[in-house]
Amino acid sequence: MTPAAGMSERRERRDARAGARRDWFPLALGVPAALALALFFVVPVGGMVAVSFTGAEPLSSYARFFASAAATTILRNTVLVAAAVTVTTALIAVPFCLAVRALPPLAGRIALLAVVTPLWISSLVRTYSWFYLLSREGVVNAALTGTGIVSEPLQLLFNWGAVGVGMVHVLLPYMILPVANAVAAIEPELLRAGRSLGAGPLRLFATVILPLIARGLATGGLIVFVLAVGFYITPIMLGGRGNVMLAVYVDMLVNVALNWPNAAAAAVILVGIVAALLAAAAALSRLRFARPAR
Amino acid sequence: MSRRPANLRIALAWAVVILVGLFVLVPLAIMVLMSFSTSEFIRFPPPGYSLRWFSNFFARADWTEAALRSIRIGAIVTAAAVGLGVPAALALAAMSRRAANALAAALTLPILMPPVVVALAMYMSFTRYGIAGSELAIVLGHLCLALPFVVLTTLAALRGLDPDLVRAARASGAGRIRVLRTVTLPLAAPGIFSGAVLAFLTSFDELLIALFVGSSTTRTLPRRMWEGIRSEFDPTVAAASTVLVAGTLVLGILVLVLRHARASRTA
Numbered sequence: 001m002t003p004a005a006g007m008s009e010r011r012e013r014r015d016a017r018a019g020a021r022r023d024w025f026p027l028a029l030g031v032p033a034a035l036a037l038a039l040f041f042v043v044p045v046g047g048m049v050a051v052s053f054t055g056a057e058p059l060s061s062y063a064r065f066f067a068s069a070a071a072t073t074i075l076r077n078t079v080l081v082a083a084a085v086t087v088t089t090a091l092i093a094v095p096f097c098l099a100v101r102a103l104p105p106l107a108g109r110i111a112l113l114a115v116v117t118p119l120w121i122s123s124l125v126r127t128y129s130w131f132y133l134l135s136r137e138g139v140v141n142a143a144l145t146g147t148g149i150v151s152e153p154l155q156l157l158f159n160w161g162a163v164g165v166g167m168v169h170v171l172l173p174y175m176i177l178p179v180a181n182a183v184a185a186i187e188p189e190l191l192r193a194g195r196s197l198g199a200g201p202l203r204l205f206a207t208v209i210l211p212l213i214a215r216g217l218a219t220g221g222l223i224v225f226v227l228a229v230g231f232y233i234t235p236i237m238l239g240g241r242g243n244v245m246l247a248v249y250v251d252m253l254v255n256v257a258l259n260w261p262n263a264a265a266a267a268v269i270l271v272g273i274v275a276a277l278l279a280a281a282a283a284l285s286r287l288r289f290a291r292p293a294r
Numbered sequence: 295m296s297r298r299p300a301n302l303r304i305a306l307a308w309a310v311v312i313l314v315g316l317f318v319l320v321p322l323a324i325m326v327l328m329s330f331s332t333s334e335f336i337r338f339p340p341p342g343y344s345l346r347w348f349s350n351f352f353a354r355a356d357w358t359e360a361a362l363r364s365i366r367i368g369a370i371v372t373a374a375a376v377g378l379g380v381p382a383a384l385a386l387a388a389m390s391r392r393a394a395n396a397l398a399a400a401l402t403l404p405i406l407m408p409p410v411v412v413a414l415a416m417y418m419s420f421t422r423y424g425i426a427g428s429e430l431a432i433v434l435g436h437l438c439l440a441l442p443f444v445v446l447t448t449l450a451a452l453r454g455l456d457p458d459l460v461r462a463a464r465a466s467g468a469g470r471i472r473v474l475r476t477v478t479l480p481l482a483a484p485g486i487f488s489g490a491v492l493a494f495l496t497s498f499d500e501l502l503i504a505l506f507v508g509s510s511t512t513r514t515l516p517r518r519m520w521e522g523i524r525s526e527f528d529p530t531v532a533a534a535s536t537v538l539v540a541g542t543l544v545l546g547i548l549v550l551v552l553r554h555a556r557a558s559r560t561a
Binding site: 025026027028029030032033034036037040041043044045047048051092095096098099100102103107111114115117118120121122123124125126128129130131132133135136137138139142169172226229230232233236237247248250251254260263264267270271274278 | 303304306307308309310311314315317318319320321322324325328335336337338339378379381382384385386387388389401403404406407408409410411412414415416417418419420422434435437438441445470495498499501502516519520523524531532535538539542543545546
């Protein structure tokens with residue numbers, strides 16, 4: 001916040017105190033929205049947490065989750081897949097954004113727009129499009145058999161690879177946006193100074209570029225991981241029976257096993273992962289803020 | 295710097311940009327192409343081209359009903375989200391920055407929470423409320439996801455306003471409602487508009503709430519597509535997807551043009 005904005009805000013607040021009538025009116029405007037969110041979001045989520053404790057014993061649904069080899073495998077796979085997807089999107093986004101910076105401005109803008117626009121298209125559609133590439137008579141197999149690399153079409157769908165590719169495709173824009181902002185903010189003088197001091201491209205990347213874009217990468221990584229952990233459409237569509245992620249497991253527990261307490265407990269565990277991550281990120285960024293400015 | 299490494303750098307940059315661009319756009323382009331295929335199965339290259347899947351999509355009641363329902367739900371959700379969200383943003387703007395920021399952060403919870411969790415929680419409660427399976431249930435569920443977008447974009451727009459404008463209007467004798475109507479809201483309109491677009495898209499694309507709190511008599515378009523992919527392989531899904539991609543692009547271009555027109559008008 002600029003000092004001027006802070007001052008005008010203080011003045012505004014003084015104005016607000018001066019006119020007693022002004023106090024309740026604006027706040028009352030927020031009541032309908034707050035009521036709607038309370039009734040249809042907060043109470044449902046609270047109710048779900050309560051349901052998770054209604055097994056035979058309060059904690060029996062959780063005990064059952066962690067005692068089940070299937071459930072813990074799903075939990076582990078979910079975290080591993082989300083982590084792998086996060087790293088992969090970062091490995092694509094960083095070179096892409098650096099490349100965009102090296103292009104003429106208009107070409108760079110178009111490239112960025114082309115890669116980020118799919119964010120507006122439904123993720124159901126984006127995942128579905130991979131069917132046409134990966135199925136038995138899809139594009140990839142047509143290319144492989146057509147060029148004689150393989151004689152029989154390969155089974156490319158219904159495995160973790162297909163799930164991973166689909167997730168990276170859907171989530172890549174969320175990584176590119178913050179990284180592109182960070183890359184665009186790098187001062188050209190810093191790069192020129194590094195180069196004139198004799199740093200090669202790798203050294204320049206490791207000592208100048210990477211520290212400057214670390215924050216953007218962390219933001220992108222956090223968003224991608226949080227979204228990836230909760231993925232449902234992609235693992236069902238592109239995965240097989242063995243590629244169950246936690247969100248799919250929650251669905252199975254409530255709609256196939258019809259077990260509300262177990263489903264609620266699995267959902268709370270899923271939220272727990274997200275919440276822990278967000279809390280850790282908030283704590284980390286506070287630490288960074290507390291440090292004196294460079 | 296010598297010329298050769300610079301050229302090499304540019305060539306490498308082009309290669310990276312083109313590769314990533316292909317990865318992002320080729321699957322969508324191929325799906326659009328295949329939606330014109332004559333084949334009932336996924337076969338590349340397509341044996342022939344036709345509009346049969348499009349005529350399916352536009353003629354079969356199960357598809358048109360689902361599409362119209364999604365448009366209707368999206369419109370109601372957008373109207374409700376703007377109706378509740380804009381006043382809520384005004385309330386946040388009147389609070390101390392600290393309180394407003396804390397509340398704004400809390401508002402992102404419905405968006406950040408895994409969709410399946412939100413859908414499950416709503417399914418359990420809405421069953422108890424006695425509205426599960428109805429269109430109302432889907433509307434209320436989508437509203438919770440759409441509302442934060444409107445509040446946050448409007449709040450950002452309100453914070454960008456010059457407080458002196460409001461003060462000047464008040465000093466010239468305009469009442470509070472009049473200031474709102476003639477100064478604050480028109481100036482915040484671009485933010486409200488982006489929020490409304492996001493609200494509509496959120497509802498229109500949403501699958502999990504529609505699956506959990508909707509029913510087979512309240513099928514939305516995403517739900518119909520999901521069933522078309524999961525139960526039988528129905529190529530009409532590809533035609534529907536192509537229509538969605540085209541619709542989204544048109545909407546996106548419209549937003550850009552409107553924003554541009556506004557920017558050049560105020561400049």
